[in-house]
Amino acid sequence: MAKRAVVLVSGGMDSAVVLAWMKREGFDCIALSFDYGQRHRVELECARRVVAKCGVIEHLVTKIDLRTIGASALTADIAVPKDRVDVISRQEIPVTYVPARNTLFLSYALALAESRGASDIALGVNAIDYSGYPDCRPEFLAAFSRMANLATRAGVEATASGGCAFHFHAPLVALSKCEIVKLGAELGVDFAMTISCYDPTSDGRPCTRCDACHLRALGFAEAQQVDAGQSAATR
Amino acid sequence: MAKRAVVLVSGGMDSAVVLAWMKREGFDCIALSFDYGQRHRVELECARRVVAKCGVIEHLVTKIDLRTIGASALTADIAVPKDRVDVISRQEIPVTYVPARNTLFLSYALALAESRGASDIALGVNAIDYSGYPDCRPEFLAAFSRMANLATRAGVEATASGGCAFHFHAPLVALSKCEIVKLGAELGVDFAMTISCYDPTSDGRPCTRCDACHLRALGFAEAQQVDAGQSAATR
Numbered sequence: 001m002a003k004r005a006v007v008l009v010s011g012g013m014d015s016a017v018v019l020a021w022m023k024r025e026g027f028d029c030i031a032l033s034f035d036y037g038q039r040h041r042v043e044l045e046c047a048r049r050v051v052a053k054c055g056v057i058e059h060l061v062t063k064i065d066l067r068t069i070g071a072s073a074l075t076a077d078i079a080v081p082k083d084r085v086d087v088i089s090r091q092e093i094p095v096t097y098v099p100a101r102n103t104l105f106l107s108y109a110l111a112l113a114e115s116r117g118a119s120d121i122a123l124g125v126n127a128i129d130y131s132g133y134p135d136c137r138p139e140f141l142a143a144f145s146r147m148a149n150l151a152t153r154a155g156v157e158a159t160a161s162g163g164c165a166f167h168f169h170a171p172l173v174a175l176s177k178c179e180i181v182k183l184g185a186e187l188g189v190d191f192a193m194t195i196s197c198y199d200p201t202s203d204g205r206p207c208t209r210c211d212a213c214h215l216r217a218l219g220f221a222e223a224q225q226v227d228a229g230q231s232a233a234t235r
Numbered sequence: 236m237a238k239r240a241v242v243l244v245s246g247g248m249d250s251a252v253v254l255a256w257m258k259r260e261g262f263d264c265i266a267l268s269f270d271y272g273q274r275h276r277v278e279l280e281c282a283r284r285v286v287a288k289c290g291v292i293e294h295l296v297t298k299i300d301l302r303t304i305g306a307s308a309l310t311a312d313i314a315v316p317k318d319r320v321d322v323i324s325r326q327e328i329p330v331t332y333v334p335a336r337n338t339l340f341l342s343y344a345l346a347l348a349e350s351r352g353a354s355d356i357a358l359g360v361n362a363i364d365y366s367g368y369p370d371c372r373p374e375f376l377a378a379f380s381r382m383a384n385l386a387t388r389a390g391v392e393a394t395a396s397g398g399c400a401f402h403f404h405a406p407l408v409a410l411s412k413c414e415i416v417k418l419g420a421e422l423g424v425d426f427a428m429t430i431s432c433y434d435p436t437s438d439g440r441p442c443t444r445c446d447a448c449h450l451r452a453l454g455f456a457e458a459q460q461v462d463a464g465q466s467a468a469t470r
Contacts, residue, residue, distance in 0.1 A: 064299055069343075069350045093388045100346035103386045107342040108304075111335035115304045135386045143382035150375045151338045153328045 002028045004118035005169070006109045009033050009051055009059075011043030013194045013216060013229065014124030014172055016050045017180055020187035021171050022122050023054060030116055031059040032109055036101075037067035038074050040197055042204035049193045058116070062108055072098040073198070080199040082209040093132045094211060096198055102135035106144055106168075113166060114154050122169035128176050141168055177219025185225065192228040237263045239353035240404070241344045244268050244286055244294075246278030248429045248451060248464065249359030249407055251285045252415055255422035256406050257357050258289060265351055266294040267344055271336075272302035273309050275432055277439035284428045293351070297343055307333040308433070315434040317444040328367045329446060331433055337370035341379055341403075348401060349389050357404035363411050376403055412454025420460065427463040 005027035009015045022029050033047040044061060051059045070076035073095040081094060102125065109121045125136040134140060145168045149155035158165035172180050184191060196216040197206035206213050220227040240262035244250045257264055268282040279296060286294045305311035308330040316329060337360065344356045360371040369375060380403045384390035393400035407415055419426060431451040432441035441448050455462040 060303060062300060062303065065297060066346070068295060068297065069346045093391070097388055098346075099349035099388070100342055100383075100386055103345060103382070104339070104342045107335055107339045110338060111301070111304045111333075114334035134388060134391045137385070140382070140385045143378070143385050147338070147375070147378035147382045148335075150372070150378050151335055151370045153332055153334070153369060156328070156369045 002026055003120060004028045004030060004116060005120035005122055006030045006032055006113045006118050008105055008109060008123040009047045011046030011194060012196045013191055014126060014180060016189050016194050017184040017187060018122050018124040018171060019054050020189050024187060027120060029056045030118060031056045032112055033061045034105060035061055035063045037065055040200050042200050043195055046193055046195045053190060053193060066098060069099060072096060074098050080210050084211055097133055110148050114152050120167045120169060124172050125170050126172045128174055138173055141170055177215050178222035181219045181223040181225055194229045237261055238355060239263045239265060239351060240355035240357055241265045241267055241348045241353050243340055243344060243358040244282045246281030246429060247431045248426055249361060249415060251424050251429050252419040253357050253359040253406060254289050255424050259422060262355060264291045265353060266291045267347055268296045269340060270296055270298045272300055275435050277435050278430055281428055281430045288425060288428060301333060304334060307331060309333050315445050319446055332368055345383050349387050355402045355404060359407050360405050361407045363409055373408055376405055412450050413457035416454045416458040416460055429464045
Protein backbone atom coordinates (compact mmCIF):
# COMPACT_ATOMS: atom_id res chain seq x y z
CA MET A 1 0.00 0.00 0.00
CA ALA A 2 1.27 3.47 -0.88
CA LYS A 3 2.23 5.81 1.92
CA ARG A 4 -0.28 8.49 2.72
CA ALA A 5 0.38 12.22 2.73
CA VAL A 6 -1.65 15.24 3.72
CA VAL A 7 -1.18 18.05 1.19
CA LEU A 8 -2.26 21.64 1.82
CA VAL A 9 -4.11 22.81 -1.30
CA SER A 10 -5.10 26.48 -1.46
CA GLY A 11 -6.23 26.82 -5.05
CA GLY A 12 -3.11 28.79 -5.96
CA MET A 13 -0.45 27.65 -8.43
CA ASP A 14 2.18 26.61 -5.86
CA SER A 15 0.08 24.08 -3.98
CA ALA A 16 -1.19 22.63 -7.26
CA VAL A 17 2.44 21.91 -8.19
CA VAL A 18 3.09 20.38 -4.75
CA LEU A 19 0.07 18.07 -5.06
CA ALA A 20 1.26 16.86 -8.48
CA TRP A 21 4.79 16.44 -7.09
CA MET A 22 3.59 14.32 -4.15
CA LYS A 23 1.51 12.17 -6.50
CA ARG A 24 4.59 11.59 -8.66
CA GLU A 25 6.52 10.64 -5.52
CA GLY A 26 3.98 7.84 -5.12
CA PHE A 27 1.90 9.09 -2.21
CA ASP A 28 -1.81 8.52 -1.74
CA CYS A 29 -2.81 12.13 -1.07
CA ILE A 30 -5.34 13.65 1.31
CA ALA A 31 -5.97 17.28 0.34
CA LEU A 32 -6.67 19.87 3.02
CA SER A 33 -8.03 23.36 2.29
CA PHE A 34 -9.14 26.16 4.59
CA ASP A 35 -12.11 28.43 4.50
CA TYR A 36 -10.65 30.93 6.95
CA GLY A 37 -12.54 34.09 6.16
CA GLN A 38 -10.05 35.11 3.46
CA ARG A 39 -11.22 37.79 1.06
CA HIS A 40 -10.02 35.60 -1.80
CA ARG A 41 -12.44 32.76 -1.13
CA VAL A 42 -12.71 32.07 -4.86
CA GLU A 43 -9.47 30.12 -4.39
CA LEU A 44 -11.51 27.39 -2.67
CA GLU A 45 -13.37 26.73 -5.93
CA CYS A 46 -10.00 26.47 -7.63
CA ALA A 47 -8.81 24.08 -4.91
CA ARG A 48 -11.80 21.80 -5.56
CA ARG A 49 -11.03 21.72 -9.30
CA VAL A 50 -7.31 21.10 -8.80
CA VAL A 51 -8.05 18.24 -6.41
CA ALA A 52 -10.73 16.72 -8.64
CA LYS A 53 -8.37 16.73 -11.63
CA CYS A 54 -5.34 15.38 -9.76
CA GLY A 55 -7.14 12.70 -7.77
CA VAL A 56 -6.94 12.29 -4.00
CA ILE A 57 -8.33 9.81 -1.50
CA GLU A 58 -10.04 12.58 0.50
CA HIS A 59 -10.46 16.35 0.31
CA LEU A 60 -11.29 18.11 3.55
CA VAL A 61 -12.26 21.80 3.43
CA THR A 62 -12.07 23.03 7.00
CA LYS A 63 -13.74 26.20 8.18
CA ILE A 64 -11.72 28.23 10.64
CA ASP A 65 -12.44 31.74 11.71
CA LEU A 66 -9.41 33.96 11.37
CA ARG A 67 -11.59 37.08 10.92
CA THR A 68 -12.12 37.27 14.70
CA ILE A 69 -8.34 37.30 15.00
CA GLY A 70 -7.90 39.78 12.15
CA ALA A 71 -4.77 41.94 11.94
CA SER A 72 -4.16 41.13 8.26
CA ALA A 73 -5.16 42.58 4.91
CA LEU A 74 -6.44 39.11 3.99
CA THR A 75 -8.84 38.78 6.93
CA ALA A 76 -9.65 42.31 8.15
CA ASP A 77 -10.60 45.69 6.73
CA ILE A 78 -7.03 46.57 5.76
CA ALA A 79 -6.31 47.46 2.12
CA VAL A 80 -4.36 44.93 0.05
CA PRO A 81 -1.24 46.70 -1.31
CA LYS A 82 -1.32 47.22 -5.06
CA ASP A 83 1.13 48.04 -7.85
CA ARG A 84 4.23 47.20 -5.83
CA VAL A 85 6.34 46.31 -8.86
CA ASP A 86 9.39 46.15 -6.59
CA VAL A 87 7.78 43.41 -4.53
CA ILE A 88 10.68 40.97 -4.86
CA SER A 89 13.29 43.40 -3.54
CA ARG A 90 11.31 44.63 -0.53
CA GLN A 91 12.70 43.65 2.85
CA GLU A 92 9.62 43.74 5.02
CA ILE A 93 6.76 41.58 6.20
CA PRO A 94 3.72 42.79 4.23
CA VAL A 95 0.27 43.57 5.71
CA THR A 96 -1.01 40.47 3.95
CA TYR A 97 0.80 38.47 6.63
CA VAL A 98 -1.82 36.54 8.63
CA PRO A 99 -0.71 35.93 12.25
CA ALA A 100 0.43 32.33 12.70
CA ARG A 101 -1.42 31.17 9.59
CA ASN A 102 0.97 28.43 8.51
CA THR A 103 1.32 27.29 12.13
CA LEU A 104 -2.46 26.85 12.24
CA PHE A 105 -2.64 25.21 8.81
CA LEU A 106 0.14 22.77 9.65
CA SER A 107 -1.44 22.00 13.03
CA TYR A 108 -4.64 20.93 11.27
CA ALA A 109 -2.60 18.97 8.76
CA LEU A 110 -0.83 17.25 11.65
CA ALA A 111 -4.11 16.35 13.37
CA LEU A 112 -5.53 15.04 10.08
CA ALA A 113 -2.36 13.10 9.27
CA GLU A 114 -2.35 11.41 12.65
CA SER A 115 -6.03 10.49 12.47
CA ARG A 116 -5.71 9.08 8.94
CA GLY A 117 -2.45 7.22 9.46
CA ALA A 118 -0.49 9.53 7.13
CA SER A 119 3.24 9.89 7.71
CA ASP A 120 3.92 12.82 5.41
CA ILE A 121 2.73 16.42 5.17
CA ALA A 122 3.42 18.70 2.19
CA LEU A 123 2.91 22.39 1.52
CA GLY A 124 3.82 24.96 -1.11
CA VAL A 125 5.79 27.51 0.88
CA ASN A 126 8.52 29.36 -0.89
CA ALA A 127 11.34 31.41 0.61
CA ILE A 128 13.16 32.55 -2.54
CA ASP A 129 10.97 34.88 -4.58
CA TYR A 130 10.17 37.51 -2.03
CA SER A 131 7.26 36.78 0.23
CA GLY A 132 8.56 38.11 3.54
CA TYR A 133 6.44 35.67 5.53
CA PRO A 134 8.31 34.25 8.52
CA ASP A 135 6.29 31.02 8.40
CA CYS A 136 7.56 30.21 4.89
CA ARG A 137 11.19 29.78 5.96
CA PRO A 138 13.01 26.45 6.27
CA GLU A 139 13.94 27.20 9.91
CA PHE A 140 10.25 27.52 10.78
CA LEU A 141 9.47 24.20 9.09
CA ALA A 142 12.31 22.46 10.92
CA ALA A 143 11.06 23.77 14.26
CA PHE A 144 7.48 22.76 13.45
CA SER A 145 8.63 19.27 12.47
CA ARG A 146 10.50 18.81 15.74
CA MET A 147 7.49 20.03 17.73
CA ALA A 148 5.09 17.79 15.78
CA ASN A 149 6.99 14.66 16.63
CA LEU A 150 6.81 15.56 20.35
CA ALA A 151 3.14 16.60 20.23
CA THR A 152 1.50 13.43 19.03
CA ARG A 153 0.81 9.82 19.93
CA ALA A 154 2.35 8.75 16.63
CA GLY A 155 5.42 10.87 17.38
CA VAL A 156 5.91 9.36 20.82
CA GLU A 157 5.52 5.83 19.47
CA ALA A 158 7.92 6.41 16.58
CA THR A 159 10.50 8.05 18.83
CA ALA A 160 10.36 5.08 21.19
CA SER A 161 11.53 2.87 18.33
CA GLY A 162 14.16 5.36 17.15
CA GLY A 163 12.10 6.73 14.29
CA CYS A 164 10.19 9.82 13.33
CA ALA A 165 6.41 9.83 12.76
CA PHE A 166 5.98 12.83 10.49
CA HIS A 167 8.01 14.06 7.58
CA PHE A 168 7.42 17.51 6.14
CA HIS A 169 7.86 18.29 2.45
CA ALA A 170 8.25 21.78 1.03
CA PRO A 171 9.53 20.96 -2.47
CA LEU A 172 9.21 24.57 -3.69
CA VAL A 173 10.95 26.22 -0.76
CA ALA A 174 14.17 26.92 -2.68
CA LEU A 175 12.70 27.47 -6.16
CA SER A 176 12.07 30.76 -7.94
CA LYS A 177 8.57 31.43 -9.30
CA CYS A 178 9.98 30.81 -12.77
CA GLU A 179 11.28 27.40 -11.70
CA ILE A 180 7.90 26.59 -10.13
CA VAL A 181 6.17 27.37 -13.44
CA LYS A 182 8.59 25.06 -15.27
CA LEU A 183 8.23 22.27 -12.69
CA GLY A 184 4.44 22.53 -12.87
CA ALA A 185 4.52 22.30 -16.66
CA GLU A 186 6.76 19.22 -16.45
CA LEU A 187 4.31 17.62 -13.98
CA GLY A 188 1.34 18.39 -16.20
CA VAL A 189 -0.28 20.88 -13.84
CA ASP A 190 -3.20 22.71 -15.42
CA PHE A 191 -2.50 26.26 -14.24
CA ALA A 192 -5.79 27.39 -15.79
CA MET A 193 -7.50 25.85 -12.77
CA THR A 194 -5.59 27.97 -10.27
CA ILE A 195 -5.76 31.57 -9.08
CA SER A 196 -3.08 33.57 -7.27
CA CYS A 197 -4.65 36.81 -6.10
CA TYR A 198 -5.18 38.37 -2.69
CA ASP A 199 -8.04 40.58 -3.76
CA PRO A 200 -10.11 39.11 -6.60
CA THR A 201 -12.97 41.00 -8.21
CA SER A 202 -16.50 40.25 -7.10
CA ASP A 203 -16.87 37.84 -10.04
CA GLY A 204 -13.75 35.96 -9.02
CA ARG A 205 -11.18 37.37 -11.44
CA PRO A 206 -7.66 38.29 -10.31
CA CYS A 207 -7.03 42.00 -9.61
CA THR A 208 -3.72 41.82 -11.57
CA ARG A 209 -2.21 44.43 -9.22
CA CYS A 210 -1.55 42.76 -5.85
CA ASP A 211 1.77 41.17 -4.84
CA ALA A 212 0.48 37.66 -5.60
CA CYS A 213 -0.61 38.68 -9.12
CA HIS A 214 2.72 40.44 -9.73
CA LEU A 215 4.80 37.49 -8.58
CA ARG A 216 2.82 35.10 -10.72
CA ALA A 217 3.12 37.29 -13.79
CA LEU A 218 6.88 37.67 -13.27
CA GLY A 219 7.27 33.89 -12.94
CA PHE A 220 5.42 33.13 -16.19
CA ALA A 221 7.24 35.92 -18.06
CA GLU A 222 10.64 34.65 -16.92
CA ALA A 223 9.70 31.09 -17.85
CA GLN A 224 8.52 32.41 -21.22
CA GLN A 225 5.20 30.70 -20.83
CA VAL A 226 1.66 31.94 -21.28
CA ASP A 227 -0.40 31.87 -18.09
CA ALA A 228 -3.55 30.00 -19.00
CA GLY A 229 -4.86 30.57 -15.49
CA GLN A 230 -5.80 33.72 -13.66
CA SER A 231 -8.10 35.29 -16.22
CA ALA A 232 -9.73 31.93 -16.77
CA ALA A 233 -9.86 31.02 -13.10
CA THR A 234 -13.63 31.26 -12.74
CA ARG A 235 -14.67 29.60 -15.96
CA MET B 236 0.07 49.38 31.13
CA ALA B 237 -0.02 45.78 32.28
CA LYS B 238 1.35 43.14 29.95
CA ARG B 239 -1.24 41.14 28.07
CA ALA B 240 -1.59 37.38 28.13
CA VAL B 241 -3.76 34.92 26.24
CA VAL B 242 -5.06 32.22 28.60
CA LEU B 243 -6.68 28.99 27.39
CA VAL B 244 -9.86 28.51 29.45
CA SER B 245 -11.72 25.22 29.00
CA GLY B 246 -14.23 25.38 31.82
CA GLY B 247 -12.37 22.74 33.80
CA MET B 248 -10.71 23.29 37.15
CA ASP B 249 -7.10 23.49 35.94
CA SER B 250 -7.55 26.36 33.51
CA ALA B 251 -9.62 28.28 36.09
CA VAL B 252 -6.61 28.08 38.41
CA VAL B 253 -4.28 29.21 35.63
CA LEU B 254 -6.46 32.22 34.82
CA ALA B 255 -6.48 33.28 38.50
CA TRP B 256 -2.71 32.71 38.65
CA MET B 257 -2.05 34.90 35.60
CA LYS B 258 -4.27 37.64 37.03
CA ARG B 259 -2.28 37.52 40.26
CA GLU B 260 0.92 37.78 38.21
CA GLY B 261 -0.44 41.11 36.99
CA PHE B 262 -1.42 40.26 33.42
CA ASP B 263 -4.36 41.73 31.55
CA CYS B 264 -5.90 38.47 30.33
CA ILE B 265 -7.56 37.52 27.06
CA ALA B 266 -9.43 34.23 27.49
CA LEU B 267 -9.63 31.76 24.62
CA SER B 268 -12.03 28.79 24.56
CA PHE B 269 -12.79 26.25 21.85
CA ASP B 270 -16.03 24.82 20.64
CA TYR B 271 -14.41 21.90 18.84
CA GLY B 272 -17.18 19.36 18.66
CA GLN B 273 -16.33 17.89 22.06
CA ARG B 274 -19.01 15.73 23.65
CA HIS B 275 -18.55 17.70 26.87
CA ARG B 276 -19.68 21.04 25.43
CA VAL B 277 -21.21 21.96 28.79
CA GLU B 278 -17.69 23.00 29.75
CA LEU B 279 -18.10 26.06 27.50
CA GLU B 280 -20.85 27.36 29.77
CA CYS B 281 -18.51 26.83 32.70
CA ALA B 282 -15.76 28.69 30.82
CA ARG B 283 -18.07 31.68 30.33
CA ARG B 284 -18.87 31.79 34.07
CA VAL B 285 -15.23 31.39 35.14
CA VAL B 286 -14.20 34.21 32.80
CA ALA B 287 -17.05 36.50 33.86
CA LYS B 288 -16.17 36.05 37.52
CA CYS B 289 -12.42 36.46 37.10
CA GLY B 290 -12.51 39.39 34.71
CA VAL B 291 -10.74 39.52 31.36
CA ILE B 292 -10.34 42.14 28.64
CA GLU B 293 -11.74 39.80 25.98
CA HIS B 294 -13.16 36.27 25.78
CA LEU B 295 -13.04 34.61 22.40
CA VAL B 296 -14.89 31.31 21.90
CA THR B 297 -13.62 29.88 18.66
CA LYS B 298 -15.42 27.19 16.73
CA ILE B 299 -13.18 24.58 15.18
CA ASP B 300 -14.29 21.31 13.73
CA LEU B 301 -12.32 18.41 15.13
CA ARG B 302 -15.21 15.99 14.50
CA THR B 303 -14.22 15.74 10.83
CA ILE B 304 -10.78 14.72 12.05
CA GLY B 305 -12.15 12.37 14.72
CA ALA B 306 -10.02 9.48 16.04
CA SER B 307 -10.76 10.32 19.68
CA ALA B 308 -13.35 9.34 22.29
CA LEU B 309 -13.96 13.07 22.79
CA THR B 310 -14.80 13.85 19.17
CA ALA B 311 -15.92 10.59 17.55
CA ASP B 312 -18.19 7.64 18.28
CA ILE B 313 -15.67 5.93 20.53
CA ALA B 314 -16.71 5.10 24.10
CA VAL B 315 -15.17 7.15 26.90
CA PRO B 316 -13.42 4.72 29.30
CA LYS B 317 -15.14 4.45 32.68
CA ASP B 318 -14.28 3.20 36.15
CA ARG B 319 -10.53 3.08 35.59
CA VAL B 320 -9.67 3.55 39.28
CA ASP B 321 -6.03 2.82 38.44
CA VAL B 322 -5.94 5.77 36.05
CA ILE B 323 -2.88 7.41 37.64
CA SER B 324 -0.66 4.35 37.34
CA ARG B 325 -1.54 3.51 33.74
CA GLN B 326 1.29 3.92 31.26
CA GLU B 327 -0.57 4.51 28.03
CA ILE B 328 -2.07 7.24 25.91
CA PRO B 329 -5.85 6.94 26.41
CA VAL B 330 -8.49 6.96 23.65
CA THR B 331 -9.53 10.39 24.92
CA TYR B 332 -6.36 11.72 23.29
CA VAL B 333 -7.38 14.14 20.51
CA PRO B 334 -4.81 14.25 17.68
CA ALA B 335 -2.69 17.41 17.92
CA ARG B 336 -5.27 19.17 20.10
CA ASN B 337 -2.91 21.26 22.18
CA THR B 338 -0.87 22.07 19.07
CA LEU B 339 -4.02 23.46 17.50
CA PHE B 340 -5.15 25.26 20.64
CA LEU B 341 -1.74 26.87 21.11
CA SER B 342 -1.59 27.83 17.43
CA TYR B 343 -4.84 29.79 17.81
CA ALA B 344 -3.53 31.29 21.04
CA LEU B 345 -0.39 32.34 19.19
CA ALA B 346 -2.37 33.97 16.37
CA LEU B 347 -4.58 35.76 18.88
CA ALA B 348 -1.62 36.88 21.00
CA GLU B 349 0.17 38.32 17.99
CA SER B 350 -2.91 40.16 16.74
CA ARG B 351 -3.68 41.64 20.17
CA GLY B 352 -0.11 42.56 21.12
CA ALA B 353 0.09 39.96 23.89
CA SER B 354 3.50 38.62 24.84
CA ASP B 355 2.45 35.73 27.06
CA ILE B 356 0.39 32.58 26.61
CA ALA B 357 -0.78 30.37 29.47
CA LEU B 358 -2.44 26.98 29.68
CA GLY B 359 -3.34 24.42 32.32
CA VAL B 360 -1.48 21.35 31.14
CA ASN B 361 -0.25 18.95 33.75
CA ALA B 362 2.29 16.16 33.41
CA ILE B 363 2.35 14.78 36.95
CA ASP B 364 -0.97 13.19 37.83
CA TYR B 365 -1.41 10.73 35.01
CA SER B 366 -2.82 12.07 31.82
CA GLY B 367 -0.67 10.27 29.26
CA TYR B 368 -1.12 13.05 26.71
CA PRO B 369 2.09 13.78 24.79
CA ASP B 370 1.08 17.41 24.28
CA CYS B 371 0.99 18.07 28.03
CA ARG B 372 4.73 17.50 28.54
CA PRO B 373 7.31 20.22 29.16
CA GLU B 374 9.39 19.07 26.17
CA PHE B 375 6.41 19.64 23.87
CA LEU B 376 5.89 23.14 25.27
CA ALA B 377 9.57 24.00 24.85
CA ALA B 378 9.47 22.88 21.21
CA PHE B 379 6.25 24.80 20.57
CA SER B 380 7.74 27.93 22.10
CA ARG B 381 10.81 27.72 19.90
CA MET B 382 8.65 27.20 16.79
CA ALA B 383 6.33 30.09 17.74
CA ASN B 384 9.15 32.57 17.89
CA LEU B 385 10.24 31.55 14.37
CA ALA B 386 6.69 31.49 12.95
CA THR B 387 5.59 35.04 13.57
CA ARG B 388 6.26 38.65 12.66
CA ALA B 389 6.57 39.48 16.37
CA GLY B 390 9.03 36.62 16.80
CA VAL B 391 11.22 37.76 13.91
CA GLU B 392 11.24 41.35 15.17
CA ALA B 393 12.05 40.35 18.76
CA THR B 394 14.79 37.97 17.64
CA ALA B 395 16.39 40.77 15.58
CA SER B 396 16.83 42.75 18.79
CA GLY B 397 18.06 39.75 20.79
CA GLY B 398 14.73 39.09 22.51
CA CYS B 399 11.87 36.62 22.46
CA ALA B 400 8.32 37.60 21.47
CA PHE B 401 6.27 34.94 23.21
CA HIS B 402 6.60 33.38 26.62
CA PHE B 403 4.60 30.28 27.52
CA HIS B 404 3.33 29.62 31.03
CA ALA B 405 2.23 26.23 32.30
CA PRO B 406 2.16 26.88 36.06
CA LEU B 407 0.48 23.55 36.86
CA VAL B 408 2.75 21.34 34.78
CA ALA B 409 4.64 19.95 37.78
CA LEU B 410 1.81 19.98 40.35
CA SER B 411 -0.29 17.07 41.56
CA LYS B 412 -4.08 17.38 41.36
CA CYS B 413 -4.07 17.82 45.14
CA GLU B 414 -1.63 20.71 44.86
CA ILE B 415 -3.77 22.27 42.12
CA VAL B 416 -6.82 22.15 44.42
CA LYS B 417 -4.83 23.86 47.18
CA LEU B 418 -3.40 26.50 44.83
CA GLY B 419 -6.87 27.23 43.47
CA ALA B 420 -8.26 27.64 46.98
CA GLU B 421 -5.42 30.02 47.83
CA LEU B 422 -6.18 32.05 44.69
CA GLY B 423 -9.88 32.20 45.50
CA VAL B 424 -10.98 30.07 42.55
CA ASP B 425 -14.66 29.14 42.74
CA PHE B 426 -14.48 25.48 41.74
CA ALA B 427 -18.29 25.32 41.79
CA MET B 428 -18.20 27.07 38.43
CA THR B 429 -16.05 24.40 36.79
CA ILE B 430 -16.65 20.91 35.44
CA SER B 431 -14.08 18.20 34.73
CA CYS B 432 -15.81 15.40 32.87
CA TYR B 433 -15.32 13.85 29.45
CA ASP B 434 -18.84 12.48 29.18
CA PRO B 435 -21.42 14.60 31.03
CA THR B 436 -25.07 13.56 31.26
CA SER B 437 -27.55 15.16 28.87
CA ASP B 438 -28.43 17.73 31.53
CA GLY B 439 -24.78 18.69 31.93
CA ARG B 440 -23.84 16.81 35.10
CA PRO B 441 -20.53 14.95 35.42
CA CYS B 442 -20.64 11.19 34.83
CA THR B 443 -18.47 10.61 37.96
CA ARG B 444 -16.88 7.58 36.28
CA CYS B 445 -14.51 8.84 33.56
CA ASP B 446 -10.77 9.49 34.05
CA ALA B 447 -11.32 13.24 34.42
CA CYS B 448 -13.95 12.74 37.15
CA HIS B 449 -11.70 10.20 38.94
CA LEU B 450 -8.65 12.46 38.88
CA ARG B 451 -10.64 15.41 40.17
CA ALA B 452 -12.18 13.37 43.00
CA LEU B 453 -8.75 12.02 43.99
CA GLY B 454 -7.33 15.55 44.06
CA PHE B 455 -10.04 16.93 46.31
CA ALA B 456 -9.90 13.88 48.61
CA GLU B 457 -6.13 14.16 48.99
CA ALA B 458 -6.43 17.89 49.67
CA GLN B 459 -9.14 17.09 52.22
CA GLN B 460 -11.48 19.57 50.62
CA VAL B 461 -15.10 19.31 49.54
CA ASP B 462 -15.62 19.72 45.81
CA ALA B 463 -18.28 22.38 45.46
CA GLY B 464 -18.17 21.98 41.69
CA GLN B 465 -19.05 19.06 39.45
CA SER B 466 -22.53 18.27 40.80
CA ALA B 467 -23.32 21.99 40.79
CA ALA B 468 -21.75 22.67 37.42
CA THR B 469 -24.98 23.30 35.56
CA ARG B 470 -26.79 25.40 38.13
